[in-house]
Amino acid sequence: MKRQYRVGILGATGAVGQRFVSLLARHPWFEPVSLMASGKSKGKPYPEACLWHLDDPIPEYCSRLTVEACLPAEGLDLVFSGLDAGVAGSIETDFASFGTPVISNARTHRLVKDVPLIVPEINSEHLSLIESQKKRLNSEGFIVTNPNCSTIILSLALAPLQAKFGLEDVVVTTLQALSGAGYPGPGAMDILDNIIPYIPGEEEKIQTEPLKIFGTLSGNSIVPKRMNISARCHRVQVTDGHLLSVSVRLKQRPKPEEMIAAWQDYTPGIAGLQLPSLPSRSIRYTCVDNRPQPRLDRDSGNGMTIWIGRLRSCNVLDYHFSVLGHNTIRGAAGGSILVAELLAARNLIAGRCPLE
Amino acid sequence: MKRQYRVGILGATGAVGQRFVSLLARHPWFEPVSLMASGKSKGKPYPEACLWHLDDPIPEYCSRLTVEACLPAEGLDLVFSGLDAGVAGSIETDFASFGTPVISNARTHRLVKDVPLIVPEINSEHLSLIESQKKRLNSEGFIVTNPNCSTIILSLALAPLQAKFGLEDVVVTTLQALSGAGYPGPGAMDILDNIIPYIPGEEEKIQTEPLKIFGTLSGNSIVPKRMNISARCHRVQVTDGHLLSVSVRLKQRPKPEEMIAAWQDYTPGIAGLQLPSLPSRSIRYTCVDNRPQPRLDRDSGNGMTIWIGRLRSCNVLDYHFSVLGHNTIRGAAGGSILVAELLAARNLIAGRCPLE
Amino acid sequence: MKRQYRVGILGATGAVGQRFVSLLARHPWFEPVSLMASGKSKGKPYPEACLWHLDDPIPEYCSRLTVEACLPAEGLDLVFSGLDAGVAGSIETDFASFGTPVISNARTHRLVKDVPLIVPEINSEHLSLIESQKKRLNSEGFIVTNPNCSTIILSLALAPLQAKFGLEDVVVTTLQALSGAGYPGPGAMDILDNIIPYIPGEEEKIQTEPLKIFGTLSGNSIVPKRMNISARCHRVQVTDGHLLSVSVRLKQRPKPEEMIAAWQDYTPGIAGLQLPSLPSRSIRYTCVDNRPQPRLDRDSGNGMTIWIGRLRSCNVLDYHFSVLGHNTIRGAAGGSILVAELLAARNLIAGRCPLE
Amino acid sequence: MKRQYRVGILGATGAVGQRFVSLLARHPWFEPVSLMASGKSKGKPYPEACLWHLDDPIPEYCSRLTVEACLPAEGLDLVFSGLDAGVAGSIETDFASFGTPVISNARTHRLVKDVPLIVPEINSEHLSLIESQKKRLNSEGFIVTNPNCSTIILSLALAPLQAKFGLEDVVVTTLQALSGAGYPGPGAMDILDNIIPYIPGEEEKIQTEPLKIFGTLSGNSIVPKRMNISARCHRVQVTDGHLLSVSVRLKQRPKPEEMIAAWQDYTPGIAGLQLPSLPSRSIRYTCVDNRPQPRLDRDSGNGMTIWIGRLRSCNVLDYHFSVLGHNTIRGAAGGSILVAELLAARNLIAGRCPLE
8 A cells, every 4th residue: 555645754863753763664654755853964874873772673764764954845744743842843833834734742832822732532623723823824834742751641541531530630650761851861870770750841741731631622722621730750760661650539439440441441532533553442451460560561552552550549539540651652753643643534634745 | 885785686687687787786785696587597607597688798796696596585685576577476476475575677566556656756655555565465575666668758758747737638659669578679570671560568558557656645555647648659670768759738738948947957856865876867858859869868867867859839739749768777677776776765675684 | 374383382481481472473384272381370371370571462362272281292293392491301301202392492401412402503404313312212202402592692603603714712701681590580689780690500501502503413413513612601680682792713713804704694504494483684793883782682683683793803812792692582482483493394393283 | 187188189070080079088198178170160169060979978078168170289289080081181291290199090191101000909119100200290290090990900800810820811801880981871771771892992991901000110111011811891780890701811720729819818018008998808709609799799898899709710711700899999089099098108299288
């Protein structure tokens, strides 16, 4: 089958960028044709420009591509951005203004009024913000954003609870993997035999982004959901996979078996769209006492399934439980690709550039 | 100066036992004269019987001692017990019934009505339970218990808050070190690049033991404090040092600077007793964003000081903060030695057995 | 295509056994129909009997199989053995005597005179020992052995050198992964922030097994190659992948580029047999200064390719270089499957038991 | 007792610099009065300028010192240099030319003809090079260098063998700790679950520096010892402590018990000088099969004792054995302090600057 869309990757040599490069190697719809990164890599073949650090070997197609500058150009139906927040703002806006849809992982545009902040299973209807954004930019291009990695994983776990029982309060403590800090991660002497109880900016993102994700579309903007989230974040010595310890207070207090059923029976609205990256189950629940665990569960559903476990009554709020998800797949590159698939299925991106 | 008390160590070859052996090497009051362990080590010189695993070298005095069976005998003013809960129950009772005071680290007797559960800074007055216990046992011996390692560290952090503002609700997520699982810890393949979100029995201990510690002495028993504690425990890849992420709701809501002052100004009632293991400050607060950290802060005050940091408003309860303490020193052997020093200072153990 | 051979796995719940279970899930020739383990697992569905610890999820077919005792029975064309040396001896002999070919990973039979010790790329002609073994056992069954994990990886690296330049002396220091110790590996407190400079029995295996592998078939036995191997082994904190630091003295001293060419041009004699597990290249050489590395290179060729790098002149012997291979795939289960494929291609096992 | 010498520390905020700061806190002879580092730290109190990363808490005296620029000034009897090789060359020369003795850890001057490269136990007589160096510099100041960390540890292990049996060939593979790379070490994602088989420049240092250390003083220079050293270096996931796997060929082949006796009976010529940092035994031998280990043995003798173990016959050379030493204490700061003590004992530095 022919791949319909020609796509570019911004920040292709970085931690999230490499995941894009790897995950798109055999994607049925998207063909990566442009790998873009900062100036000093420009002009080199990708395998030379990039210090590849994933376990999976570097895909073959990369050797045919030369790293390009992050400049808008014809010939791209879509770009994925793994750029750091420091530079993402203007570059992503440039592409969108030029006419190219952008799926961004940076925090920069997430809370902008007419920029959708999307977890496809939860709030695909927020994509209708694109229309007003296009008008503002006076362009066919636009920006759609992927939430923070921990936010995506948390929000997915909360979605069935919100739908069935209503969320009021959430207290979450995260144990986050090294890859979330971007390659090469913290210094080894700082993290070996240690934990760092602080990730700059992370707690704020987890406390605010879900309010928009669970918010209500009203005309050209989102009315944030009213709920309280308290987050504390830790960097731990794990390569991939964020583990979250979560306590919740719900509007209606269900029985434990109803909680578990809500997760196990969860069927997102987009289930019928045949999106290639949507796992057969976005959420799984385990009854095994000492699971989920990062090393054993992060790759489930090709890294797109989150696992929940250890549901227990909470002596202060209603319930607590553990959530695990792959931070650079579900929480970043894989999540963005799923957003792009949703855009394609909804005809929000055009395969304007025929692939020869 | 002469050391006044002849002491024994039960379970001397285990993880907590080795810490006792190490910490007592140069203790000014207690002289270890009997190292006791399970049958198969019996009769061997301690250095042979024991697979020493602490960074500090094995103390010289150990080579003069032969491992003995865990049987009561004359000549001991006090025994420290690092026995596992599985065997601690009857052995510790045997010693107490025989007439020897026992400081126990096992969970077995902690919640028994007339057994004190002591954090010396917090509830030294609970030692008056010893009298009724002695009557029950019809012995000069008795058992005093040390709380669970995480409980000690948490309770110390809460003590100044309870004293000044009153505690209502506590939500705690722990990141616990390998040494807490006893030597040699979990299998390396289970914990490398991983987290185990479960420690059997741990959450229950943290949720119940502080209620007794902060309880009120009423005649011959303790009326537990009414408060709600919700705990979730994780085993992480750290050698020593438990890190706790804590949210609290208080009766009176202080300002942040009042919270910090409560910790920094904390002077326990026992401060005047000149106990050798009481650190100059039991609690310290750091304003550094990414502290406390296990590797950098656990050895503070010879492992007896806990560190608090990252005080922030909590969107659900009142405040959250991080707490760190050394689990096998403050949370086990060192904590027990401080209890014993308190007993000695209060004349609750007799130096009956003159040291020659 | 139909799978022709019905195979069993001995020790199916252990570290090597799980790799067999995983690697055979979609094997084109071999269908696992019997998972055998020690008594206490017997009768349980495999997923219950087994504490699965691989990153790859447990294959679906396992849930249809119940763990059986390690007893010979009709209906198996071949068994793979991941049994420990302690029990492998008699059980494997029982199967062979019963008439079932056995591919063993245990050390027990490796040095027995008429038992082939096979690295398929190197010494497939040694399989002719099977005939005399069958006579001795008076059976259609027989035992073929897989060398020690480090030995396989080392021998593969040495094979092109022996073929082209002749080997005289080898000094090797190994840095071996945790999985080589069998699940769950050493205690975490023994290996975190540490190295263990000793693996019982390992040095002896590396020093003797290659002499048989590189030996000459003479009638019904192997005349060991005369060469000197000196080995020192370390256990390090890596999940999978053994790294070897090797110095060699050769009969002819080639130029460095001839050394590299010997590895890069290496085409084993079995290359034409279309064995499914034979990687496109058994040996690869990297010119990158700081490679090979366990995490980045171990999965190459589905874990069947070894990597060599850092060739330099040695001031004492002729050359030194680094070798890396996946210890539980190339060095154990994957290596055994390749041996079995070789047996099948050579018509040394019969697909006697038709698959329905 | 009054401390006689006022000393400065160059590069005081770095990995080796912090060890100097810590080890000198209570030194009986040397009082650190000047902490010098690169420009941007200048003028800040040391505890602010420095991201302290040692387990031991930052010494109290540091809070009274402000970081100064690396410029020669009156008032220092001696400076210790923990500067990187990149900047050490000119700065150290400036101090020496100004008149201040310098003990350097950088590689820059180690092989300069009239610069002593000293392991105090081995070649204290090489200090006579100082005279000609002073003439060359036309100064009362001079530079003495500390060898590379692995070289110091290796040379100490070889010293008794050279003295008694004569060294011919040495093949060494190192497993080196993270702290050897300087704070904060390699990126965590590069080293977790991994080994890096390359340390730039390290192999060359180990292969050449011992030839000067074991060389013979001849007039104003050193005739290097003739011997062959082959080194391969690895970075592993250990905080402190380098472990070496060593094979040696000796002129005379002793029995194993003679090898062990050579180490155990080793008494360096400087033993009578009462140097405060010289451990009671510079070398210890262990018969325990799986020792020495970094975590358990590195702190022996306050980090100044090296451990040898696992002596076995080598099938290629004569013997092989394992060596362990603390890389930032014995192998860097502690080693330099011992050199300085030797200089003081030999009256090669003057306590010219009276301490008030």
